[in-house]
Amino acid sequence: MKRITLGTNGLKSGEIALGCMRMNKLSAKGAADVISNAIEAGVDLFDHADIYGKGMSEEVFAKAMDMVSAKREDMILQTKCGIRDGFFDFSREHILDSVEGSLKRLQTDYIDILLLHRPDTLMDPEEVAEAFTKLKESGKARHFGVSNQNPSQIELLKQYMKEDLIINQLQLSLMHTPMIDAGLNVNMRHDPATVRDNGVLEYSRLNNMTIQAWSPFQYGMIKGAFIGNDDFPEVNAKLQEFAEKKGVTDSAIAIAWILRHPANIQPVVGTMNTQRMRDIAEASHVELSRKEWYELYKAAGNELP
Numbered sequence: 647m648k649r650i651t652l653g654t655n656g657l658k659s660g661e662i663a664l665g666c667m668r669m670n671k672l673s674a675k676g677a678a679d680v681i682s683n684a685i686e687a688g689v690d691l692f693d694h695a696d697i698y699g700k701g702m703s704e705e706v707f708a709k710a711m712d713m714v715s716a717k718r719e720d721m722i723l724q725t726k727c728g729i730r731d732g733f734f735d736f737s738r739e740h741i742l743d744s745v746e747g748s749l750k751r752l753q754t755d756y757i758d759i760l761l762l763h764r765p766d767t768l769m770d771p772e773e774v775a776e777a778f779t780k781l782k783e784s785g786k787a788r789h790f791g792v793s794n795q796n797p798s799q800i801e802l803l804k805q806y807m808k809e810d811l812i813i814n815q816l817q818l819s820l821m822h823t824p825m826i827d828a829g830l831n832v833n834m835r836h837d838p839a840t841v842r843d844n845g846v847l848e849y850s851r852l853n854n855m856t857i858q859a860w861s862p863f864q865y866g867m868i869k870g871a872f873i874g875n876d877d878f879p880e881v882n883a884k885l886q887e888f889a890e891k892k893g894v895t896d897s898a899i900a901i902a903w904i905l906r907h908p909a910n911i912q913p914v915v916g917t918m919n920t921q922r923m924r925d926i927a928e929a930s931h932v933e934l935s936r937k938e939w940y941e942l943y944k945a946a947g948n949e950l951p
């Protein structure tokens with residue numbers, strides 16, 4: 647699998663990451679198989695959050711790590727904080743508490759990358775900066791980033807922060823493309839022209855901030871996979887056509903479509919199926935032409951101006 651540099655401070659990773667949101671449903675042995683298989687396919691970044699499976703996903707992952715031959719220092723463990731039961735909380739106290747909880751559940755001394763999960767409008771950026779500096783100085787978190795944030799929110803944080811923000815994790819799939827649509831329909835009156843994220847795609851490129859694409863196979867708000875779904879015949883026919891042409895699966899083509907974008911986007915796939923993970927990893931070797939990329943975009947229901 648090809649490797650990419652995440653953000654601005656030199657950290658390198660396989661270009662596809664594994665999301666562990668669904669790992670709570672596995673046994674430790676099942677999770678160990680999923681982790682070992684992903685590592686063999688070239689994955690080294692594992693994405694968590696304090697809330698996945700109410701903490702169970704991190705716990706199962708740690709139990710599985712006892713059965714995995716890969717070393718902790720060769721892995722990038724990323725987790726998130728800031729979503730609580732029915733509200734968002736970027737207070738200093740909550741960030742620090744959440745990280746302590748994740749460290750304990752993951753049975754590790756440090757988090758490689760800590761992300762703020764979803765914007766808290768009551769955030770005091772100075773408090774976030776204090777929490778990050780404390781975590782950095784104590785060695786409990788090494789790198790920092792955000793998720794679901796727009797450029798102004800990031801700039802606000804940056805005014806106070808000593809540490810770089812290297813990641814912004816955002817929803818992006820062939821069937822969820824608002825950040826791409828707006829840039830293709832500038833100054834037009836129809837819905838795709840609506841800028842819903844304050845130009846986050848262009849901002850990320852200008853600032854070398856890595857976008858991680860969450861739920862790259864889902865349509866709607868995590869409503870289900872669009873691959874093989876009869877509600878989306880056109881995009882599936884096109885995925886199938888290219889899959890046959892390139893000798894990979896339709897899932898691999900859907901990820902290759904994200905990787906083809908020059909913004910250095912890292913898809914975070916959530917499969918817990920080992921064969922599917924191996925198939926998806928093949929996306930790293932797929933070459934999609936500009937024309938093929940746009941054909942997929944149009945087959946997903948988008949029109950070009």
Ligand SMILES: NC(=O)c1ccc[n+]([C@@H]2O[C@H](COP(=O)([O-])OP(=O)(O)OC[C@H]3O[C@@H](n4cnc5c(N)ncnc54)[C@H](OP(=O)(O)O)[C@@H]3O)[C@@H](O)[C@H]2O)c1
Pocket residue numbers: 664665666667668693694763793794815816859860861862863864868870871873874897914915916917918919922
């Ligand atoms: N930052 C945020 O706000 C946020 C929000 C949501 C998710 N995330 C992150 O993103 C990661 C991925 O999310 P996700 O699990 O919703 O993503 P996904 O990769 O889009 O979906 C994976 C799910 O779709 C199923 N699936 C069915 N057919 C599939 C196919 N042909 N190809 C691939 N998957 C298929 C998988 O089942 P099998 O397991 O059987 O393959 C799995 O349950 C999460 O683990 C989490 O780390 C972040």
